[in-house]
Amino acid sequence: MTTETAPTGPSAKPAQSHELTFAGALKANMRDYGLLLALVLIMLFFQYFTNGVLFKPVNLTNIILQNSYIIVMALGMLLVIVAGHIDLSVGSVSGFIGALAAMLMVGWRFPPELAFLANPIIAGAICLVAGAAIGAAQGYIIAYHKVPAFIVTLAGMLIFKGLSLAVLSGKSVGPFPAEFQLLSAGFIPDVIGPITTPFIAENGNPVVLHTTTMVIAILAIVGMVFFSIRTRARRKARGYDVEPFSLFVIKNVVITALVLFFAYMLASYRGLPNVLVVMGVLIAGFVFLTKRLTFGRRIYALGGNLKAAALSGVKTERTTFYIFAIMGALAALAGMIYAARLNSATPKAGQGLELDVIAAVFIGGASALGGVGQVAGAVIGAFIMGVMNNGMSIMGVNIDWQQMIKGVVLLAAVFFDLYNKNRSA
């Protein structure tokens, strides 16, 4: 034992890095790959049974637009569930914020002297703050007064469901300003200008690509490959084991191919939807938050063992409070995306969404006991639900059957997860 405080240098380590075996590394990441594989299989399944409609550029774009608000909320719900709580209010809160957005921007029941608030940016900011405040209020009761989240947010669900009804007097209110609609219906501008490819689309015309979308995708791929090479090199230099080179290459090639494929699909329609940009930034931010920020680490710690986390100096109450505030803000964003998509606020907006959001997080491998769950899992889980909704609708499956099938998939996913865990224990 030496006197240094936090030994951070690589000095102590003899640089002797090993490559893990291919099978070993594959097994260690089985869960993550398995989930992605499930998504791909489900997509192929529907591609076949919808006679190729699923992978049409316009439909893939639609899937993203239809699920954006679920994914946005799933990010927050992941934190909530990892912390060992639940939030049943997010659907109603998102609906209520939609109504608030209508008040501000459509001028519904709003004093005309405050009309300057109708600017979509100001109104959007107000909505986000309102959502965060609602989340914070619930979080305050949960964190500091120890009322179970299930009960607090169940109450919140009823309250905000009622509030949106009251605010909208049971009517649909719209339309929203065009700028606001862009949030859901807009695509990024093609600043570079379209290019015509030698490929021929189904309608006999050559495929015209949204060049900016392709450039962004390629930049993203380059960045990703650069970072994974750098991480690998740094681990190796410090003498830590790394995954085998073959697997490393395969992984990067597969991801590159997938990203290119989807980018090509989107680019051959209208390009990158604005909402996908928002989602992409949020997803990257939440991956960073959960993996690298001390705040994220503390969430996992308190979800895993609240008492031990508290005795390690984690401010468990404050952390819980922040989590719910973040959740509220995301529910608000989702509510705006939803309202912008429908181009009106309706009293029914958001109802039942919480169930899809929670299901997505659990399909993604989070534990109902807290302490376990990944952002990537929640996002893939949301896409699994989304693709199933989309595919079944195209196939003309009745809504009653759709519900039942989704229920079975949720159960099967969690069951399979637990089964795997027990077997490896």
Next chain:
Amino acid sequence: MSKTILEMRSITKTFPGVKALSDVNLDVREGEIHAICGENGAGKSTLMKVLSGVYPAGSYDGQIVYQGEEQHFKSIRDSEHKGIVIIHQELALVPLLSIAENIFLGNEQARNGVIDWDETRDGARKLLSMVGLNEDPDTLVTNIGVGKQQLVEIAKALSKQVKLLILDEPTASLSEKDSQALLELLLEFKKQGITSIIISHKLNEISRVADRVTVIRDGRTIETMDTNQITEDRIITSMVGRSLEDRYPSRDANVGEVVFEVRNWNVFHPQHRERQVIRDVSINIRKGEVVGIAGLMGSGRTEFAMSIFGKAYGQKISGEVHLNGQKVDTSTVDKAIRNGIAYATEDRKTYGLNLIDHIKHNITLANLFGVSKAGVIDDLAELDAANDYRKKTNIRSSSVYQVTGNLSGGNQQKVVLSKWLFANPDVLILDEPTRGIDVGAKYEIYTIINQLAAQGKAILVISSEMPELLGITDRLYVMNEGRIVGEMPTSEASQEKIMRSIVRAEGKAS
């Protein structure tokens, strides 16, 4: 020589990444007390879990022959039907059920599913008297001490017509007196023909009661000693592969002025506002000094330490904490840590570890500042730190990515210690730091404590093992019923002297 009741032949058990047992053999004779010794992570608990069906047949290789027949236990129930009962390292009673309900849990005294309460109580009373526990069967388990809870576990085992009783570190959290009582009970059972297997790191207990000892090292059987061969030294040599000259490293203290001081500390019970748990306690520790607090179980030592550490225990807390002559605020755990105070808990499962997360994350949790900048964690710095402490405290695991819930008890304890060593405090409070830790590792931990003291830190050790306190501290306080009832330099202290201060205090109180 009596006949063999149990034979485990070439048992091999692997977990992903670790071979916990390889070709282990164990034979146990009818009516004997058979001890199993070995370092932390040697595979003792795993072997017993194989035997009792916790790990079902098929999940391991090898044979179990019990009462002359080969057995393939699929669950604990199967082995219990044959009279094999295991009491695990961590107690498994339901705290909010009564003693009687716990004893007959899963084995209710019922007719057609309707519980017969008279029978339940009478049966419980009979079993309690067999284990010498004089408690009302209706008392809730949470209201009795650990020692008594251990006896309830044994009564529960007796209710299942036990023939082979397995006890995994039964005395680890018992006081001296309770331990003695428990060992007496085992000897009594032996007279009645019940066979016992006992796992323990307290070698003096083993050499007192065991008829034979089997030593396991690194998942292999090293040897089985007969009664006349059993000595503590021989067990140690066989366990660690070399002899251990001393149990305690030599200590030449270089003590400076007072750095840490608690004045007039008073604490009340968290639920019962009027019950005072800590009464006017004042203590101090000097720079480079190792101070111990001796006392019986339940004397308030843990409550005292936790109430200092961010008011983690109790209410209506009053008193002052001084660090380097300055009054400091320790009202939250975070503030206490920032002020350089650390408390390593005695209860690793409840207060120490996130059992579903791996070693690395557990070690750095209390000092994330040490591996991050502006709230962003540096992965590799964290990995370095975790590996460093894994090596220093000799944690036996496949890597720092092993989930702490899968570690052996002693290795979990080392993770808790590592966490607080990494937090690099000025004042380190260690609550039962060597509970469940093997002799060799104890020596290493004492060495670390000495080194910390040599760096000028102030160390407070709470321990129920008096020889340990006498072996590693410079000065001792004696606590009884929430008061300090004695203080002495360790050089003048002895077990008798400590006990005398306690008895004198109790005499005064009554």
